[in-house]
Amino acid sequence: MALRFSNTLTHQVEEFVPARDNTVRMYTCGPTVYSYAHIGNFRSFMFYDILRRWLRLRGLKLDHVMNITDVDDKIIRNAVAERKSLAEYTAIYEKAFLDDCEALRLERPERLVRATEHIPEMAKAIQQLADREYTYRSDGSIYYRIAKFPEYGKLSHSDFSGMRSGARVDVDEYEKADARDFVLWKAPKDGEPFWDTELGPGRPGWHIECSVMAIQYLGETLDIHAGGIDLVFPHHENEIAQSEALTGKPFARFWMHAEFLLVEGQKMSKSLGNFFTLRDILAQGHQPEAVRYLLASAPYRKALNFTFDGLKSAATAIERLRNYKLRLESGKFSGRDADALLARTAQARKEFDESLDDDLNTAQALASVFEYVRETNTLMDSGEFPVAAVEPALGLLGRFDSVFDVLQPNTKQGTLSSPEIEARITQRAQAKKAKDFAGADRIRQELLEQGIVLEDTKDGVRWKRK
Numbered sequence: 352m353a354l355r356f357s358n359t360l361t362h363q364v365e366e367f368v369p370a371r372d373n374t375v376r377m378y379t380c381g382p383t384v385y386s387y388a389h390i391g392n393f394r395s396f397m398f399y400d401i402l403r404r405w406l407r408l409r410g411l412k413l414d415h416v417m418n419i420t421d422v423d424d425k426i427i428r429n430a431v432a433e434r435k436s437l438a439e440y441t442a443i444y445e446k447a448f449l450d451d452c453e454a455l456r457l458e459r460p461e462r463l464v465r466a467t468e469h470i471p472e473m474a475k476a477i478q479q480l481a482d483r484e485y486t487y488r489s490d491g492s493i494y495y496r497i498a499k500f501p502e503y504g505k506l507s508h509s510d511f512s513g514m515r516s517g518a519r520v521d522v523d524e525y526e527k528a529d530a531r532d533f534v535l536w537k538a539p540k541d542g543e544p545f546w547d548t549e550l551g552p553g554r555p556g557w558h559i560e561c562s563v564m565a566i567q568y569l570g571e572t573l574d575i576h577a578g579g580i581d582l583v584f585p586h587h588e589n590e591i592a593q594s595e596a597l598t599g600k601p602f603a604r605f606w607m608h609a610e611f612l613l614v615e616g617q618k619m620s621k622s623l624g625n626f627f628t629l630r631d632i633l634a635q636g637h638q639p640e641a642v643r644y645l646l647a648s649a650p651y652r653k654a655l656n657f658t659f660d661g662l663k664s665a666a667t668a669i670e671r672l673r674n675y676k677l678r679l680e681s682g683k684f685s686g687r688d689a690d691a692l693l694a695r696t697a698q699a700r701k702e703f704d705e706s707l708d709d710d711l712n713t714a715q716a717l718a719s720v721f722e723y724v725r726e727t728n729t730l731m732d733s734g735e736f737p738v739a740a741v742e743p744a745l746g747l748l749g750r751f752d753s754v755f756d757v758l759q760p761n762t763k764q765g766t767l768s769s770p771e772i773e774a775r776i777t778q779r780a781q782a783k784k785a786k787d788f789a790g791a792d793r794i795r796q797e798l799l800e801q802g803i804v805l806e807d808t809k810d811g812v813r814w815k816r817k
């Protein structure tokens with residue numbers, strides 16, 4: 352079966368093939384760097400990561416652009432309140448976002464682009480829209496006239512034909528009942544940052560940045576545009592209105608959206624006390640790999656219920672797979688019948704691939720791996736596992752891990768490898784020999800913080816994990 356994805360635009364599951372040269376031109380909506388990203392945000396970023404990895408494993412090349420929204424209503428409000436420049440304020444949260452992505456092992460898109468570095472291009476696009484009479488001015492701001500774009504509503508499958516013409520909205524985010532002419536360019540307010548452009552002074556609205564940067568880097572028609580489900584309306588609907596008015600071409604062939612994340616069965620909100628950043632969760636001692644596994648384990652089109660029990664189960668599942676890998680690498684096997692198991696391994700691998708080809712069904716892909724692990728662990732217990740099956744079984748785990756990426760322990764979180772530990776013990780011995788006792792103690796303390804206990808015996812230093 353071919354690779355196929357659910358397309359929000361058509362409400363169909365469709366076969367996916369890039370339009371040209373085996374390269375997927377993909378745009379995903381990135382973070383607004385006004386605060387630390389929360390775990391619901393990371394559900395979307397995890398979806399992008401799984402999508403990237405699977406497209407590549409399917410032999411496709413990637414040209415993936417993601418924006419960093421570093422100017423919007425919330426950023427300006429917070430930066431002004433903290434008496435920082437926009438750049439000073441957003442640098443903090445952009446770095447935090449990239450650090451969080453690294454902890455979660457999210458691949459970096461080919462291009463990460465900042466909105467504030469594309470203001471002249473946005474002004475130019477707005478001028479082009481104005482030339483084609485898609486816009487009007489009011490109080491120094493410029494609005495998109497949605498009555499001029501009859502297809503408005505085609506992505507969210509909404510009929511907006513009865514709406515009031517000329518009603519306007521200035522904020523970047525608004526509700527579906529509120530389809531109104533949206534702002535492209537905002538007139539400067541007292542004390543707020545602005546740019547001087549061919550349109551006069553002001554700043555861009557949120558929606559125009561994605562249209563402009565996507566077209567600039569990827570061309571007029573993208574293969575895939577992805578985001579969280581909350582972006583379908585108004586953000587993506589507005590992106591379509593802007594982009595298609597500019598180019599006269601379909602803006603994206605596939606629109607893909609990740610469903611909501613719930614926490615303990617409820618919508619995440621600060622007032623319910625179930626609002627978590629990644630940092631909050633890691634500070635409670637959870638491993639980033641467990642968070643990664645949990646976020647990846649539900650198919651992106653299903654709502655994901657993030658629970659602390661689920662996080663513990665994720666850690667257990669990872670441990671089971673790591674132990675299995677260790678057993679494969681270090682066990683002695685003497686089973687005789689290799690053929691049946693080789694066929695079973697090929698079948699598991701086929702199931703894994705077909706699950707991900709089926710609109711990235713990660714739950715099904717995991718099930719096929721765990722069923723295989725369960726069966727072959729039993730064969731190992733009874734001495735029936737043949738040595739000829741070791742490499743193919745490791746191959747299956749390798750394929751699993753090139754998507755899920757949880758098998759390698761996180762060395763930053765206190766799981767130094769044995770060679771790393773031994774290297775530190777040698778350094779400590781050298782420090783002692785040079786009578787640098789403070790240095791030696793420091794190394795002992797550092798290792799202790801990583802969960803490694805040293806014991807000085809008459810036969811030398813022994814170590815163990817706490």
Ligand SMILES: [Zn+2]
Binds near residue numbers: 379380
């Ligand atoms: Zn966007």
